[in-house]
Amino acid sequence: MxxxxxxxxxxxxxxxxxxxxxxxxxxxxxxxxxxxxxxxxxxxxxxxxxxxxxxxxxxxxxxxxxxxxxxxxxxxxxxxxxxxxxxxxxxxxxxRVFGLPLDEVLETYGQLEVKAAVELTARVLDVLEAAHDLGMVHRDLKPSNVMLVGELSAPTVKVLDFGLAALVHEEPQARLTGSGQMLGTPAYMSPEHCRGEPPDGRADLYSVGCLLHELLVGQPPFGDSPAVEVMSGHLYRPPPPVRQLRPERGIPEALEKLVLACLSKEKALRPASARELASRLRESLAPPPLRGEGKKQERTQPPPVPPPAPSPELLARPVGVIEPEDSTHSHGITTALAVAGYRVVPCREDASLEGLHALVVVPRSDQAQEEALALASTLTTRPHAPPVLLCGSGEDFSLMSRAVAGGVYDYVPLPLDPTDLARKVGRALRSRR
Incomplete structure (x- = not known):
């Protein structure tokens, strides 16, 4: 007891x-x-x-x-x-459900066989299908909310904690968590959930993709990084293909494609329903058809290709930086961008934004991060506003989530990683046509 x-x-x-x-x-x-x-x-x-x-x-x-x-x-x-x-x-x-939460199963017994992982996920989808048919979205699907009951060789699945559930067809004013309010678990949140947008069933399918990714390779798509980096991954970074991460597992190519489809940034590119996804998951384990020359050989997955270096044309685009004059609190943003080859333009809060292709806002001090958030959100609404990036504490999940909900293009965690800053500014510049 x-x-x-x-x-x-x-x-x-x-x-x-x-x-x-x-x-x-x-x-x-x-x-x-x-x-x-x-x-x-x-x-x-x-x-x-x-x-x-x-x-x-x-x-x-x-x-x-x-x-x-x-x-x-x-x-x-x-x-x-x-x-x-x-x-x-x-x-x-x-x-009262007597069983083992899936996170405890994984911690105690290690990874499931691929076939067992797929079947367990399909059973979770069966429950979500019933919820979605009622217009309900779970919004907090994760291993600790999946209970395995009975023998582990053939368990019954129980999906727990619909405490964050929402109705798809509620009027906006009836949504009890409110627009832009973050409730959920970052490692399993869909991009639209991170942005505080109204959910539908495809947000749950993204979470299912995160769950299945963890069952197949041992961790969710963006690992155990700080919450702000995990959310940034959901919003902007492509998920790592599971066959590259665990080639020894023999994961079928069709299954990998389904995981990547679930993790699409655009919900329209995900499977249409829990019912469809469950069916396709089970089909993904079927052996490939025989060909005249014998069974088709699985193609070797090419190694990941590093992102290309910024082009001279991209580096020529002006990047504005609003940072404190005190070098103690500047965090070296201007220096890091200059070293990376970007054309940096120091800016003031009241300066015109015309001609800038990206703008980085740095807090005046460690205690002024809320002030920096308010400034960044205001700048996004100014005439000629480029993509705005906000620097802030890498431990402040609330600040990052509110920044994204407030229209900020990206969040740069501090202490600064110069490579991360250069990558995110480059992405902002490419988005500014």
Whole structure:
């Protein structure tokens, strides 16, 4: 039985749920194990954190979770038994699922066989198909939200935690997380989710692509880098092909193409539905057809090609830099760009932006990053504004997400990596036709 280290052990909620242990904690609440008195069954009792209940929209999201769970009836979804309030305590009483979260399975037993990884992913898609048919989007699909129940050789899959779920056809004013507000797990977030755009089912399919990538190669597409770099990868960088990363796994070419399709930056290029993706995943494991000369040999994947060096024409385009005169806080942005060969133009906040092809904004100090964000967002709306890049702390996920939602072209983490800065400025210059 799970242990609990707080005062909830033995507490009776709503007169019928006696807490016996703690299952886990999340951003919105704690999930306890509880016995439903009179029925002698165990339930998972999710209780909203008191401090969270005071934040705008949190209570509404919690109540919405109950409504969504009640509508979703699928063997792979957790069933809701009850919900309500006990004084100022909001709770959900759900099916108690006994099993292993997928992240713990991977940590304990290592990687799954390719066939098992595909079948598990297809079963997750079966649950998402039922949710999408109701107009629901999960928005936080990741290994810890996939539970394997029963024998690991042939487990039943349960998809947990629809707490961030949204309805595709809600009116904008009814979207409880709000435009531009980041909720989710960066390693598995779609580009449109990173930008704070309204979701649809194809955002979940991107997350499925991240999940399958991890099952096949051992990590999500953009690894365990800082959150700001992971989000930048989702927004701008091509995902690494799984066959290049793990050639010894014998991953079929058709499966690699499906993973890359799921991870397309443009959602229109992803599979059309969870149903279609599940079908194509299972088909990807079928052996290739026989040809007259025998079975077609798998083509050797060429090695990755490094990005081309900036052309002289690109290097001639002016790059504006707004940075503090104090060299302590300039972070060497101008120097790094000059060394890379770019034509740097020092700028002031009130100067005209006409003629610039990119603009880099550097905070006046480590304490002035919010001020720099406000300036960068304002500059994006100015006449003749080029792509604007904002420099900021590599540990500040909130700053990066708000910058992207506010129209900033890219985010440059500090301390500075000169190669990363040159690459991102080059990409901004190429986007300025």
């Amino acid at each position: 799970p242990e609990t280290g707080d005062a909830w052990l033995g507490r009776v909620v709503a007169g019928r749920y006696q807490v016996t242990g703690t299952i886990g904690q999340g951003g919105m609440g704690t999930v306890y194990e509880a016995e439903q008195l009179g029925l002698e069954r165990y339930v998972a009792l999710k209780v909203l954190h008191p401090h969270v209940a005071k934040t705008p929209g949190a209570v509404a999201r919690f109540q919405r979770e109950a409504q969504l769970m009640a509508r979703l009836k699928h063997p792979g979804a957790v069933h809701l038994f009850d919900h309500g309030a006990d004084g100022d305590i909001l709770y959900l009483a759900m099916e």
